[in-house]
Each structure stands twice: as structure tokens, then as C-alpha cells.
Amino acid sequence: MPLDRSSTSSSRRLRIISLVAVAFFFFGLQFKNLVGLFGSLGGESDPTAGWAPDYTGFGEQEWEEVVSESESDDVVNDVNELSPGDVEKETHNRFQVNNGAIETGGQNARRERRRRNRERREQKMREREGGNHTKKVKKKKSRKYEASNYTVDFEPLPWTLPEPTPMRYQSSQEFMADYIAEKNRRNIALPWEQKKKYKNRPVTLPLPIISLNFPKSATLTMKSYFDCGGITAIHTSSQDGRLAVCMLENHMKDAPPLDGCNTHKLRKDVHDVVPIDFVSDIGIQGPPCYYASVHAGGLEQIAKHYPNATILLVTRNSTSWHRSMSKWGSILHRWKKFCGFDAQLHSGDNMDYWGDLWDSLSAQNYWATFYEAHTQKIREFAMKHLSMTYVEAELNAEMGDILEKYTGVSPSCVMDCHPGPKWVKQNNATGRCHPVGEHPALVKAKSEATEEQAKESDEESADNDDEEGNGDEIDDDDDENLNNDNDADGDEDADISGDEE
Numbered sequence: 001m002p003l004d005r006s007s008t009s010s011s012r013r014l015r016i017i018s019l020v021a022v023a024f025f026f027f028g029l030q031f032k033n034l035v036g037l038f039g040s041l042g043g044e045s046d047p048t049a050g051w052a053p054d055y056t057g058f059g060e061q062e063w064e065e066v067v068s069e070s071e072s073d074d075v076v077n078d079v080n081e082l083s084p085g086d087v088e089k090e091t092h093n094r095f096q097v098n099n100g101a102i103e104t105g106g107q108n109a110r111r112e113r114r115r116r117n118r119e120r121r122e123q124k125m126r127e128r129e130g131g132n133h134t135k136k137v138k139k140k141k142s143r144k145y146e147a148s149n150y151t152v153d154f155e156p157l158p159w160t161l162p163e164p165t166p167m168r169y170q171s172s173q174e175f176m177a178d179y180i181a182e183k184n185r186r187n188i189a190l191p192w193e194q195k196k197k198y199k200n201r202p203v204t205l206p207l208p209i210i211s212l213n214f215p216k217s218a219t220l221t222m223k224s225y226f227d228c229g230g231i232t233a234i235h236t237s238s239q240d241g242r243l244a245v246c247m248l249e250n251h252m253k254d255a256p257p258l259d260g261c262n263t264h265k266l267r268k269d270v271h272d273v274v275p276i277d278f279v280s281d282i283g284i285q286g287p288p289c290y291y292a293s294v295h296a297g298g299l300e301q302i303a304k305h306y307p308n309a310t311i312l313l314v315t316r317n318s319t320s321w322h323r324s325m326s327k328w329g330s331i332l333h334r335w336k337k338f339c340g341f342d343a344q345l346h347s348g349d350n351m352d353y354w355g356d357l358w359d360s361l362s363a364q365n366y367w368a369t370f371y372e373a374h375t376q377k378i379r380e381f382a383m384k385h386l387s388m389t390y391v392e393a394e395l396n397a398e399m400g401d402i403l404e405k406y407t408g409v410s411p412s413c414v415m416d417c418h419p420g421p422k423w424v425k426q427n428n429a430t431g432r433c434h435p436v437g438e439h440p441a442l443v444k445a446k447s448e449a450t451e452e453q454a455k456e457s458d459e460e461s462a463d464n465d466d467e468e469g470n471g472d473e474i475d476d477d478d479d480e481n482l483n484n485d486n487d488a489d490g491d492e493d494a495d496i497s498g499d500e501e
Contacts, residue, residue, distance in 0.1 A: 145241025145249065145261060150288040156340040159295045160350050161373040168376040172315055172394040173402075175379055179390060188386050191310075192406050202230030203277075204408040206389050208258065209310040210302060211280035212293040212378055214371060215331060216324040218314040218395050219281040220417040224433045225403070228413030231277035232264050238276060239265055244284035247292055256305035257292065280312075285331050286338030293378055294341070303385045311388060313378050316395040318368035325367070332367065341370065397436075 167175065183190060191198065191205050198204040209226065213219050223235035237243060238261045246261035258279065266272045283291035292298030302309070325332055335341040343354035358366055382390035391406045393399050400411025415433040 143237075143239070143241035145243075145245040147242055147245060147284060147286075147288065149245070150286075152287050152338070154286070154288045154338075156286070156289055156338060156345050157295045158346055158348075159291075159339070159341070160377075161294065161354070161370065162377050162380065163353060164373070165376065167379050168372050170379075172392045176392055179379075179382060179392075182383065183386055186386060191389055192408065198408065202409075205310045205391070205406065206308050207231070207277045207310070208262070208275075208306065209278040209312055210282070210306070211278070211312045211314070212282075213280060213312075213314050214321070214374060215281065215283070216321055216328055217316055218417075220432065221395075221415055222280050222312065222314060223278065224415045224417055225409060225413045226278040226407075228415075229407065229409035232274050233278040233280075234264065234276050235279075236281040238262070242284060243279055243282045244290050245288065247282060247298075248284075248288055248290035251290070251292070251295075251298060251301055254301075257298075257301055285334040289334070289339035291339075293374060299378070299381045303381075303388060307385075307387050309388055311378065311382060311390050313375065313390075313392045314395050314399070315375055315392065318371040319364065321371055322364050322367045332363075342366075400436075 170178070180190065194204070203209075203226070209231075211219065211222050213222065220235055223233045226233040234243065238246070240246065240261040240263075243258075243261055246259075247257045250257050250259050258276070262276045263273050264276050266274065283294075290298075292302060302311075336344070340346055342358045343351045344358070354370075357369060361369065379392075382388070391403075393402045393406075400414040403409065403414070404411050412435075414436060416436050417433040
């Protein structure tokens with residue numbers, strides 16, 4: 001049967017159409033991949049589109065939200081950070097030519113970027129949950145007067161303290177009585193008696209007030225006291241640096257001792273600068289080592305440049321002072337090593353005297369003698385420079401009332417202060433200074449003592465109840481025990497007497 005030509009041509013046309021359709025289908029797939037990698041043609045491309053996975057399982061809108069919340073910023077930053085060479089490298093990875101056929105690439109790179117972004121997000125989450133935010137620590141501005149400007153090679157300055165005279169063994173009240181009598185004899189007015197002159201001033205003393213207390217002799221307590229009294233008081237350091245370093249450098253160039261470190265900028269207004277009215281803890285144990293009241297010429301330097309200033313000294317029992325100093329860091333060790341206060345680094349008649357004392361006395365007795373000689377030196381200085389004002393008081397319960405007489409500052413301003421953050425932390429305190437009798441260590445000790453007494457009282461009550469329950473059967477034993485207790489008390493008195501001897 002002959003073939004129908006029309007049907008043959010129709011089938012040929014169908015085959016051609018099918019081949020063309022298949023070709024367009026595959027071309028469409030390739031075009032879709034191109035668009036997926038580089039964005040829509042002819043428009044502004046989305047910088048995140050090229051890094052999106054081929055299939056996400058989300059709708060288009062959902063995928064855009066995920067990217068915008070977590071990955072968008074990181075991806076854009078990564079793209080911006082690529083150099084031209086890196087861009088060419090990434091393009092080569094995305095389109096690899098194999099046997100003349102173009103295949104889509106870059107899937108491994110996309111997975112790697114998604115992994116890095118995921119790790120970044122997880123790290124941020126861990127930091128937020130654990131509170132491990134890295135804080136930038138501001139570097140403190142270097143100040144002019146710092147001990148770090150000096151090395152251990154700094155040669156100790158010569159010092160001197162007097163040999164004992166009767167003045168050394170006077171109490172503070174006894175010496176102040178002699179001092180006031182001498183000023184009256186010479187018709188030198190006492191500031192605290194000049195009511196009109198100091199009527200509108202916070203303290204009834206000439207300024208500045210320079211405290212020459214040794215460490216552990218109420219240096220911080222006095223700073224707090226005059227702060228409360230209404231004047232600018234500084235302890236250890238000013239905003240320009242360590243007071244002792246400032247005074248040392250001024251001493252060496254014959255300048256006023258507080259020149260360059262005698263002003264204070266208020267925190268509320270940095271342009272508001274006020275003079276410093278009171279300074280305490282003005283020594284440093286080195287290197288460099290400097291104490292104006294010990295080193296030769298230091299007190300004379302103060303009198304020369306501040307002839308109308310006030311010198312303040314708070315004294316305490318020398319033995320208790322040494323005990324306190326021994327527990328406070330390495331001051332005494334540094335006094336020997338960097339200051340030569342054991343008289344081993346200097347020579348001279350006065351040093352021979354102190355060197356002999358160092359060799360013959362115990363450490364406690366030597367430093368107690370050193371402390372008392374320091375008090376004597378300042379008293380002698382006060383008697384020689386009566387144009388200045390001198391105030392001395394002992395560190396005891398009456399100190400507030402005595403100081404009020406001279407300063408006009410209320411006794412309620414006297415605080416119990418303990419310098420150093422370690423003490424604050426150990427005692428769970430809110431600050432370094434507390435009203436007298438209320439600092440945490442004392443309150444804790446009193447509380448523990450009260451609890452112990454209450455416990456002993458309860459035990460005694462329980463014992464008494466047991467004795468009452470036994471009735472008259474133990475009356476004879478009670479008398480015998482009472483006699484034995486008396487004998488025991490006598491033995492204890494004998495032991496205590498022996499210990500005291």
C-alpha cells in the first residue's frame with residue numbers, strides 16, 4: 001500500500017517541533033540557573049541571591065526574611081571584602097567547563113559561607129546568654145607625677161631623726177598646752193580664737209593644711225574628716241599624680257612643695273578648678289622614697305614656701321602602729337630597701353646612732369622608736385616656726401571633740417576608715433569609711449560575741465534545769481564543787497600573773 005505523503009510530512013513536522021521544544025526546555029533550565037546565580041538581567045542584582053541555596057524548602061518570601069534577619073549583613077560584608085582576584089576566582093568556581101558542557105558550580109563555596117555565618121550567629125548567641133561581652137578597657141591617661149617614672153637605681157635621699165628629749169614622751173594634749181602657751185607668750189594669735197576672721201569659712205585654720213601623719217595613722221580618716229568639713233581634701237594622689245612624687249621633684253628644684261599638684265578639677269564641670277586645701281598620706285616608700293618630715297630639708301621647704309600654713313599630726317601608740325604597719329603590705333621592707341630607714345645606706349653621726357639602734361633592738365622596738373622620733377622632730381619644728389599653725393591630736397575616742405576645738409568641724413565628721421579595696425571586699429562593706437563603731441568588721445565581731453554569749457547562757461540554763469530536777473540529792477556535791485571552783489580561780493590568777501611578768 002503506497003505511503004500517504006501528507007501523513008509523512010506531518011509526522012516529520014511533529015518530530016521537529018518536539019526536538020525544538022526539548023531544546024527550549026533545556027535552554028530554559030540553563031537560563032534559570034544563570035538568573036539564580038547572578039540575579040535578574042537588566043536590573044539591579046540582589047547581593048545575597050548568588051549565595052542562596054538551590055532549594056531551601058521555604059517560599060520565596062520566607063527565604064528573604066531569613067536572609068535579612070541573619071545572613072544579609074555578613075554576606076554583603078564578605079562580598080565587599082573580596083578583591084578583584086578573589087571575584088575572578090569565585091566566578092571560575094561557579095562555572096566549570098567539562099567536555100564542552102557548562103555546569104553550575106560554587107555549591108561548596110555557598111555551603112562553606114552558610115556554615116561560617118551559622119557559626120557567627122551561634123557565637124553571638126552564646127555571648128549574649130553567658131554575658132561574655134568583650135569590653136573595651138580605657139587606658140588611663142598617664143599623669144605627670146608617677147612612681148613609674150623612677151627605677152630602683154634612684155639613690156635614696158639623706159634623712160635625719162632626733163635623739164630623744166623629754167618632748168618625745170609628752171602626750172599630744174601636754175605638748176599642745178606648751179605650744180599654745182608659747183604662742184601666747186609671744187603674742188601670736190591662735191586661729192581658732194579669731195571668731196570674726198573665720199566666721200564665714202568652713203574651717204578655723206589657715207590653708208593649706210598639710211598632714212604629716214605616717215601611714216596607718218588616720219591619713220584617710222583625716223581626709224574624710226575635712227571633706228565632711230567642706231574643704232577640698234586629697235589623700236595620696238591628686239589628678240596630676242602622686243603627691244609624694246610631686247613634692248620630691250619640687251624639693252630637688254627648690255620649688256613650693258605642692259607646686260603643680262595643688263589644684264583639683266571638679267567632675268561636674270572640668271573647667272571649674274579649685275585649690276586643694278588639705279593633703280594627707282604625702283609620703284612614698286619607693287622607688288622613689290620621699291617623706292618631707294623625715295628627709296633632710298623637707299620640713300624647712302614647707303616653712304619657706306608656706307609660712308602661714310597649718311601642720312596637722314595625728315599620733316597613736318607606737319607599738320599598735322607597728323603592729324598595724326606589719327600587716328599592711330611591704331611598707332617596712334621597702335623602708336629598708338629603698339629608703340634606708342634602717343640606717344644601713346647612709347653615714348654620719350645621726351646614722352651611726354640609728355644604726356646602733358637597729359643592731360641592738362628588735363624590729364618592733366626599733367620601728368616604735370622610729371615612730372616616736374618622727375613625732376618629736378615635728379614638734380621641734382613647730383616650736384621653731386611659730387608663724388605657722390600646728391595642731392596635734394591622739395587617735396582615740398576623744399579625738400573628734402579635740403579637733404572640733406581647733407578646726408570648727410563637727411566630731412560627727414570623724415569616720416573609721418580602712419584604705420584598700422581588699423578590705424572592702426573581705427568585709428562586704430559599702431565603702432572604706434564608716435561612722436565610728438559601725439564598720440563591718442567591728443559589727444560582725446560584736447554580733448558573733450553576742451551569739452556566743454547567748455549560746456553559753458542557754459547551756460547554763462539547761463544545766464540549771466538538770467540540777468533542779470535532781471532535787472536535794474546533790475547538795476553536798478554542790479558545796480564541794482563550789483570549793484573546787486574557787487581553787488581553780490586561784491590557780492588561773494596565778495597563771496595570769498605569771499604571764500604578765
